[in-house]
Amino acid sequence: GVALIALAATGCKTEKDPDQPTLLGAPPTTAYLGVEYYYNWGAYGGESILDYSLTNAPSWLALEDTSNKARQGIIMRGVPGLSGGNRGEADLGQTENIEIVTTDGRMAGFQPFDIEVKRNVVTLDGANLKEGESQASEDESEERCAVPEMDAGTYSYELQKFTDEGAPDGTESVTYPTKRAYVKVNLDQPSVTEVKIAFELRSDFDPTACDNPENDPPPEHQDCRYSRANTGTVIIGEDLIALSEELNHPVDKEGNPLEYIEYDMTGDTVTSGVVTLKPGITECYIPFEVVDDLIPEPTEVATMVLTEVRQGIASLGNGSVEVKANISIEDNEPLLSIETVNGGSRDTINTETTREYRAILTGDRKTLFRAKLARIGALTGVAEDETFEIVQKNAQDDYDEIEELVFPLEQDEIIFGVRALAYNNLQDELDDNAAPIGVDVSYQAGRA
Ligand SMILES: [Ca+2]
Ligand SMILES: [Ca+2]
Ligand SMILES: [Ca+2]
Ligand SMILES: [Ca+2]
The missing domain is CATH 2.60.40.2030 (CalX-beta domain)
Incomplete structure (x- = not known):
């Protein structure tokens, strides 16, 4: 019985404490050089109008003058590198335990926070x-x-x-x-x-x-x-x-x-x-x-x-x-491809005979197009450098050796011939030789 009475008596006599001024918020932890940093703190409590202050703050950071005393809270802002003395890169880095303090004159509330300033x-x-x-x-x-x-x-x-x-x-x-x-x-x-x-x-x-x-x-x-x-x-x-x-x-x-x-x-x-x-x-x-x-x-x-x-x-x-x-x-220049007249990709030519091939241009162009054909891989097993020549039929239906294929503007296909020349095998080599033919890229380089 005694204990119960004592508790009840204490409860009745306790006067309510005045509201502790309290800050609400979590400001951004990163700021950037040359970029505005802005944070609006909320606050409540206190017996009268609250005042605010910053301690341990970097020089670029400050509290705004509050003209509206009716509003609880305060704005904190600054531009690292510029405000508070134009310190530039000296403002880089982390500041820990910055404190914002608010007081009503009798009691205070505070919040610690960190800000790291980074480069933009x-x-x-x-x-x-x-x-x-x-x-x-x-x-x-x-x-x-x-x-x-x-x-x-x-x-x-x-x-x-x-x-x-x-x-x-x-x-x-x-x-x-x-x-x-x-x-x-x-x-x-x-x-x-x-x-x-x-x-x-x-x-x-x-x-x-x-x-x-x-x-x-x-x-x-x-x-x-x-x-x-x-x-x-x-x-x-x-x-x-x-x-x-x-x-x-x-x-x-x-x-x-x-x-x-x-x-x-x-x-x-x-x-x-x-x-x-x-x-x-x-x-x-x-x-x-x-x-x-x-x-x-x-x-x-x-x-x-x-x-x-x-x-x-x-x-x-x-x-x-x-x-x-x-x-x-x-690049957007036309692309030349070569195939046999039947559309194949490889062929055999007996020496001293001529076979015909088709050269096809793809892609847009506004002028005539020239291409010089050449052997584009190594020759195997022969003593000569030249084992074929490129030819084209003339008006008399004979083959003439040509330097390059010339495509007029309106023509994207040319039939040309390859004449296999007689060649001498190197000793101990097989009879056949492979001669890959393509556009002479090193000749073509840099030529329009
Ligand atoms: Ca080009
Ligand atoms: Ca170019
Ligand atoms: Ca072009
Ligand atoms: Ca170029």
Whole structure:
């Protein structure tokens, strides 16, 4: 009985404690250099109007002046690298046990939290393109730069000519249509300031990396420009340019010139410039032009490089390095295939006889097409270099030896002959010899 009475007495006498001021919330644990950090704390409790303060906070972070005293809670904001003294990269890193404190003058409530400041990283997306074809384009959006119109221009340059042996043989002025394309620049977070980034087109093409260096060929020689080392490399200024000419400056879908892109027009060939991301933009474009030439080529690769942040706070990768992305260009020149007149892929020819074959062109073209045929594999078991010749029927129905097959614009098939020459077997070798025939790729390299 005694215990029960005591409990009841205590219960009745207890006065209710005043409400403890209490903060509600879980602020983001990551902030980014040059990007606004914002958090709206909630609060309740307290006997009178609450005051707030931060302790152990990084210098860029502050509480907003609360003018509306009726509202419980407070906004915390800042821009790492900029606010609180423009400290730049010095604001990077983790701050632990920052405390926000609220008090009504008698009692206090507090919440500890951590913030890590990271770089706002720029990345680049490459592009896989095809000569003469328009790149699939992005949709417009608030956070994106205006999407470039993929209109075409024309580009003129001096095309290197070669003798039959591949020696330099002067140049010829050529003009080809171009197609606009672009690589995408991504900024991880929307910056509060404008970000200007320098870019540059590069290629591994090296005209001093020649085949047959013992012949000391000049860099203009076919053995250099189209050497094995240069196979698959874009020649900037021929296959690809940043801008063909000033009048061709890229425009948006409404035809307004794109102001976010500036090209360096000082050199003969435009290969570099600066792209500007306005505040709030996280995706932008670096337009360039792909030349739709008439030269049959393998797929070739160039690199777009972001070389430097010229203005604003953003990082190329996670340090001060360059950011690179590949641009590959698939060829669109017609493709030649060879078959027997019955559609087969191999055949036997007796020596000193001629058999006929069919050469078929596929793909679009706007001019006549020439192809030089050659043996494209090793000969086995014979002493001679030449075991056949390519012939074509003349008006008298006789076969003449020909240098190359010529396809007029309206003709995609040619019947030609192969005459097997008499040959001498090497000792101890079998009688037959295999002579794979195809397009003379090394002759064709760089020739329109
Ligand atoms: Ca090329
Ligand atoms: Ca090309
Ligand atoms: Ca082409
Ligand atoms: Ca081509």
